[in-house]
Amino acid sequence: MSSILKIALKLLVNDRSKFIALLVGITFAVFLMIMMMSMFSGILSRSSSSVYNVGAKIWVMDPAVNNATSSIPMPDYVLSSARSINGVKYAVPIYFGNALVKLKSGAYQAVSVVGLDDATLYGRPELIEGKIEDIYAESAFIVVKDAEFKKLESPAVGTEFEINDHRGLVVGLAKVASGGLFGIPTVYTTYHRAITYIPSMRFTTSYILIEPKHESDIPFIQQQIKKLGYQALTRDQFVRKISDFYTYQTGMGMNVLMMTAISFIVGLSISGQTFYTFILENLERFGALKAIGAKGNELIKMILFQASFTALIGYGLGVGLASALMILAKLRLPSYAAQVTYTNLTFAFFMVLIMAGVSSYIGIRKVLQIQPFDIFRG
Amino acid sequence: MGNVAIKANALVKWFGEGEAKTTAVKSASFEADFGELLYIVGPSGSGKTTLLSMISGILKPNEGSVLVEGKDIWQMKSDDIADLRLHKIGFVFQDYHLFPRLTTVENVAIPLILKKMDWNEALKVGLEYLEIVGLKDKAQLQPVKLSGGEQQRVAIARAIAGKPDILIFDEPTASLDGDTGRKIVEFVKTKILNPERCVIIVTHDSRIYEYADSIMKMEDGNIIAFERNTNAIPYMSHEK
Ligand SMILES: Nc1ncnc2c1ncn2[C@@H]1O[C@H](COP(=O)(O)OP(=O)(O)O)[C@@H](O)[C@H]1O
Ligand SMILES: [Mg+2]
Numbered sequence: 001m002s003s004i005l006k007i008a009l010k011l012l013v014n015d016r017s018k019f020i021a022l023l024v025g026i027t028f029a030v031f032l033m034i035m036m037m038s039m040f041s042g043i044l045s046r047s048s049s050s051v052y053n054v055g056a057k058i059w060v061m062d063p064a065v066n067n068a069t070s071s072i073p074m075p076d077y078v079l080s081s082a083r084s085i086n087g088v089k090y091a092v093p094i095y096f097g098n099a100l101v102k103l104k105s106g107a108y109q110a111v112s113v114v115g116l117d118d119a120t121l122y123g124r125p126e127l128i129e130g131k132i133e134d135i136y137a138e139s140a141f142i143v144v145k146d147a148e149f150k151k152l153e154s155p156a157v158g159t160e161f162e163i164n165d166h167r168g169l170v171v172g173l174a175k176v177a178s179g180g181l182f183g184i185p186t187v188y189t190t191y192h193r194a195i196t197y198i199p200s201m202r203f204t205t206s207y208i209l210i211e212p213k214h215e216s217d218i219p220f221i222q223q224q225i226k227k228l229g230y231q232a233l234t235r236d237q238f239v240r241k242i243s244d245f246y247t248y249q250t251g252m253g254m255n256v257l258m259m260t261a262i263s264f265i266v267g268l269s270i271s272g273q274t275f276y277t278f279i280l281e282n283l284e285r286f287g288a289l290k291a292i293g294a295k296g297n298e299l300i301k302m303i304l305f306q307a308s309f310t311a312l313i314g315y316g317l318g319v320g321l322a323s324a325l326m327i328l329a330k331l332r333l334p335s336y337a338a339q340v341t342y343t344n345l346t347f348a349f350f351m352v353l354i355m356a357g358v359s360s361y362i363g364i365r366k367v368l369q370i371q372p373f374d375i376f377r378g
Numbered sequence: 379m380g381n382v383a384i385k386a387n388a389l390v391k392w393f394g395e396g397e398a399k400t401t402a403v404k405s406a407s408f409e410a411d412f413g414e415l416l417y418i419v420g421p422s423g424s425g426k427t428t429l430l431s432m433i434s435g436i437l438k439p440n441e442g443s444v445l446v447e448g449k450d451i452w453q454m455k456s457d458d459i460a461d462l463r464l465h466k467i468g469f470v471f472q473d474y475h476l477f478p479r480l481t482t483v484e485n486v487a488i489p490l491i492l493k494k495m496d497w498n499e500a501l502k503v504g505l506e507y508l509e510i511v512g513l514k515d516k517a518q519l520q521p522v523k524l525s526g527g528e529q530q531r532v533a534i535a536r537a538i539a540g541k542p543d544i545l546i547f548d549e550p551t552a553s554l555d556g557d558t559g560r561k562i563v564e565f566v567k568t569k570i571l572n573p574e575r576c577v578i579i580v581t582h583d584s585r586i587y588e589y590a591d592s593i594m595k596m597e598d599g600n601i602i603a604f605e606r607n608t609n610a611i612p613y614m615s616h617e618k
Binding site for chain 2: 003298372376
């Protein structure tokens with residue numbers, strides 16, 4: 001480090017109380033921003049959990065669908081038409097619905113039911129207990145062992161229960177990549193059993209899952225599906241659609257954005273204020289440096305260094321604090337939805353850079369304005 | 379006397395406009411030589427600090443010119459003037475302007491650091507200069523822990539650490555008691571001044587006049603007298 005920056009560092013850090021105040025401001029702002037954004041990311045990723053868990057490349061749906069759990073059933077001809085499109089390797093139906101489980105204790109518990117295509121079991125989860133073939137057994141269900149598992153009184157293979165007044169039998173336990181948002185347990189069964197047990201409308205297919213022969217066939221498939229009056233989305237497009245729905249149509253996104261903006265403004269004002277006070281209190285020092293012979297750009301370097309040094313440490317502390325709190329929260333609340341993503345980190349980093357930039361800008365302007373003569377006169 | 383260190387030609391400086399306009403210095407011309415200790419004296423508000431600032435590259439005159447070692451400094455670019463201040467001129471400000479968050483020796487090292495000297499080297503040299511002013515044992519203390527006279531000596535060490543040709547003191551003894559002030563000036567005359575150096579001191583402390591080689595009197599923005607003091611106590615420089 002150049003000696004001039006070392007002086008800058010000492011001027012900053014040796015002013016213990018002001019330095020701590022600066023750090024607290026930035027740390028707090030980063031912490032709030034990361035918390036808000038992570039919570040939102042967590043919610044978004046969970047809102048698309050079924051899309052991730054099923055894993056199909058292409059999803060066919062009614063164009064009005066905007067969120068995986070509220071599907072709009074499609075007539076059967078869509079499936080046969082899809083199967084006849086060039087470039088489609090296979091196309092299978094999948095069922096998403098809700099049912100009521102009556103537990104041994106007599107309590108009712110809502111569950112979400114995924115019905116897998118009887119022929120292929122496409123979209124099946126990874127089992128941690130039991131065999132997937134057992135799903136064909138009478139009344140067979142596979143229960144997902146996630147954060148909501150306890151709500152079904154933690155059943156084991158062989159446990160019986162009542163589901164929509166039918167008998168149900170647990171034949172396996174599964175694990176899935178991503179837990180759902182709505183806090184209800186998930187069970188898997190076959191497509192046919194699902195539509196038999198759960199009252200439905202005339203049409204029963206929630207989505208059609210398509211595996212294309214080649215990636216390059218996707219645009220053509222999408223085009224053909226569109227001609228049928230339906231929509232074929234790749235997994236990423238579907239996830240995006242769901243995220244957009246939650247972000248823009250539920251008010252959730254707006255709220256999070258506002259909270260993030262507020263954290264930014266709070267952080268900016270605290271750190272900007274404190275940094276400005278710091279510069280004001282050191283104005284004489286900068287003036288003396290100027291009088292002794294420091295050039296403008298050397299003073300600018302010093303201030304930029306002081307601001308970015310504080311910003312980086314504050315950023316680190318903020319991220320650390322937010323992560324620690326999230327880890328802690330997840331230990332205690334298994335369904336706590338928050339995840340730190342690179343996008344969040346990058347975004348918060350840029351916000352911190354802006355804070356440092358604004359603070360230094362005010363400081364630099366002030367310092368460049370001081371006349372060494374005023375210092376000289378005392 | 380030796381060569382001319384500073385030559386001021388018809389310097390004029392005013393502040394404000396219209397009604398509020400005050401002319402702080404009205405056509406000041408003088409010379410200061412190397413090897414000379416020049417006093418500038420005069421009542422408060424007579425324009426001493428303003429004049430000092432113009433000849434040391436801190437305040438641009440409205441009229442006139444300043445030659446430092448023959449160079450017209452106010453024709454130079456501001457970064458070059460900053461360089462001139464850094465390399466040729468040492469300042470001791472009226473209220474010292476030491477950095478309270480730095481140690482004494484770090485304070486002394488500042489001009490060296492601005493000259494891009496490496497940190498450890500700068501501290502080493504800084505310590506040598508603290509030794510010259512007799513404060514080597516206070517090197518690691520913060521300036522607030524020192525007495526007024528000691529702080530003044532730190533400020534002097536900082537001013538001379540960069541080996542300036544010209545040293546400028548603005549009322550160095552104003553906030554010191556008589557004895558301490560006298561010791562400081564004696565120190566400057568006997569240890570700091572040498573044939574390659576010019577020292578200019580602004581003061582209205584008449585008790586220390588006996589050290590001056592020349593005394594320049596100012597009043598109301600004018601230089602009203604310039605006297606050589608042939609009885610001045612001579613310098614005996616021990617500084618390399
Ligand atoms: N920045 C300034 N703005 C307005 N007036 C000033 C300024 N600096 C100095 N003056 C005026 O110029 C005159 C000389 O000031 P100064 O050089 O500080 O005197 P001295 O150092 O002899 O006490 C005073 O009348 C003072 O009020
Ligand atoms: Mg003055």
